[in-house]
Amino acid sequence: MKIRIIINRDIVTKPILAEAIIETGIPLNIAQAHFDSTTGEIIADIEDTEYRMIKNALVSRGAEVLRLDTPINWDEEECVECGGCISVCPTKVFSMDEEWNLKVDTTKCIQCGTCIEMCPHDALSLDV
Amino acid sequence: MVNKSISEINNRIKDGSVNVVTAEEMVGIVAELGAQGAAREVDVVTTGTFGAMCSSGVFLNFGHAEPPIKMQKVWLNDVEAYTGVAAVDAYIGATQVSETLGMEYGGAHVIEDLIRGNTIDVHAISPGTDCYPRKILDTTLDINDLNQAIMLNPRNAYQKYNAATNSTSQKLYTYMGSLMPNYGNVTYSGAGVLSPLSNDPEYRTIGTGTRIFLGGTQGYIVGQGTQHSSKSGFGTLMLQGDLKEMDAEFVRASTFTGYGVSLYVGMGIPIPILDEKVALATAVSDADIITQVMDYGIPTRDRPVVRGVTYEELRSGSIEIKGREVTTSSLSSFKRSRQIAGILKDWISHGEFFLSQPAERLPSDTVSKPMKQTRGTAMVRDIMAKDVMTIHKNASVFDAAKMIMDVSFNHLPVVTENNILVGIITAWDISKAVAQNTFDLVENIMTRKVITATDTEQVTIAARRLEQHGVSAMPVVDEQHHVIGIITSDDISMLFARRN
Known part of the structure; x- marks a missing residue:
């Protein structure tokens, strides 16, 4: 499963991710990380069974942890199946089958939103 | 030697004996039977494309108000239409953007809303004259209230189009979509094997007056499109059709983030197989159509060419750039292009669509010139x-x-x-x-x-x-x-x- 870890600026300089990994022994697979002057955000992949442990370890160190269980929404009415989304997605959510139908594998989605601004037909969205 | 005329083919359409195939199917037929055999067997090859065509728009006639107005400016759902064509005619261009919503809504959306039968708010202003005294007009209407809604697209159906990539370290937002940094992706347009003009690159059958599929109904080729550059293989077409007959399935508004509004237009041309030369041209495959990957990171008219590429390579899903595999994305829908070629094939096979003899062939020797700039450009x-x-x-x-x-x-x-x-x-x-x-x-x-x-x-x-x-x-x-x-x-x- 995918999780979003939010680290606010007061604790951004502390190695809380490394500490949580060492404490739990859970190998977080970081898919995306973004830091700016106000906040840090990390998208990571873990096994479903590891969720509670890693969440506790991170939350006790001041981070916020959210499950990413609502992946990209695909509006098939608006979609014209051009495939523009295919080349901007970092995790290969989108592909074409042999008949040039667009296939959307939402289990791979890390909710980065890159495809949303690529889609010319406003057919992709994320619940906020 | 095979030598057929358009009227012979139309007679076969009438009696139901016509043999129609799509441009995709024709590749294999010519490979199997040869050009001569294919020309004997096949009467019509249908093509199709569905992609972003910015240079599109619709002429509207609103009828006269009481008291009448000579619209000097008019807005349709806050999108300005061009009115310098008499009192109550206007041209709504696809890429014009809303005064209030910006790029989220534009001329293309007005056009799609009209086709869908949605109502449109019309606001017009005028200085008032003796013959047209009204100064302000506000009304709400739909497509049925208009006398005419005639789609007239100055430049559609590019024979082929350059593919795009980005060498810079910043993400770019273009009319070719989002281009990821450091050659992060490649985007392209066009239907390759099904591309109408690529199937008759010498314009032996296509010209002014050719009846076509446009937006789900029958339309016509007006003639060469603007920027028609046939000498370099980048021909274009000016098209017209009746918006009132169109289907929103084949005319769709779009917004390219950071660039603006465009219109996805579905069109297809039937190519009469008059002889083996025409047959051979329609056997063109994705592997035969070559275009160039351009670096959109360099903001100049003559963008550097990164590499040559065929549509077969582009459609394979990735191409190699600087030693790395880069994922490709089409911005045109191949599925819809195929659907259009299929519909046109059905119409002709069922005697619902007849071919027309063009009144004039498209010019084959034109070059698109860059702009003449007379004011010095400061460096x-x-x-x-x-x-x-x-x-x-x-x-x-x-x-x-x-x-x-x-x-x-x-x-x-x-x-x-x-x-x-x-x-x-x-x-x-x-x-x-x-x-x-x-x-x-x-x-x-x-x-x-x-x-x-x-x-x-x-x-x-x-x-x-x-x-x-x-x-x-x-x-x-x-x-x-x-x-x-x-x-x-x-x-x-x-x-x-x-x-x-």
């Missing part, structure tokens, strides 16, 4: 300050403050011994350092990521970079990163103020 070197003061990275903050006071420049490029740019320091950086009581070396308080310009760039390009990065000055550097000048937003404002 960075023309307006940059050349006597730029720089400061060494190991100088003190105090020295920097003193230099800024002495030269009354707000920005000091920071350099090494060899005048190589390593940072920039501003009066603001110094105030901040003073406020924090850090009287340190320049190196420790400077901004390291400097936005720069080159002296051979056009001022317009440099101005856009200033704006995008929210800075007010850029050091001008040569290829070795030596500081050779500085350009500020004041220099640019003065240049444009002088012109106005």
